[in-house]
Amino acid sequence: MKTTAKYTYKLRPGYGSEELLIELDGKDQPDQLEIDLIRILLQNGFEQGKTEDIWQNDEWIFHFHSEAGTILLSRDTVWDFFFLLGENNQPDILKLDWILAENPLFEKVIVNYSDYK
Template identity: 40%
Template structure:
């Protein structure tokens, strides 16, 4: 099971999804996209940030555009600065997904 927070970015009002447990699994990306397949995500752009050991994948979907960031330390973030409504819908989908568990978080920690 993957555990995630739906939280604000540090010193930001924009929300994001942080997968903090399980993102290091080889099957994470395919499991994530199976869980959200109902919104029909399609890869739009890939950026390999080798200096940060991170990959950014931007997707178009029926609920708008979002970006998945995954690093070598086992963290993954889903961000959608200009699509917060879509990110809320994505969170709603993950809340119902069998492989994902939302962990409540104190928003005050991120101010």
């Protein structure tokens, strides 16, 4: 079955961690993926905070806040990978997993959590 999704994502634990994160591959359209992710976060009640340019790591970090806590949207500008990370905020990571799964732009890739130990 051919998918019409523009992007794929994985809900997975961080390496050596029990905390879940969302990994997205933006190789084909990184700038558009950034725009789409920020739009989705804002449309779903997240408030945007500061943006950091971590030039030593070729990374941008966008801070978003909700009643549950803080979410970080990290963009690696070399490999065009994006990560949604919860700072002690797993409820919002699970909420975002559901939001992305319901959005036709995204296709969830199921992973084996033991691969990230």
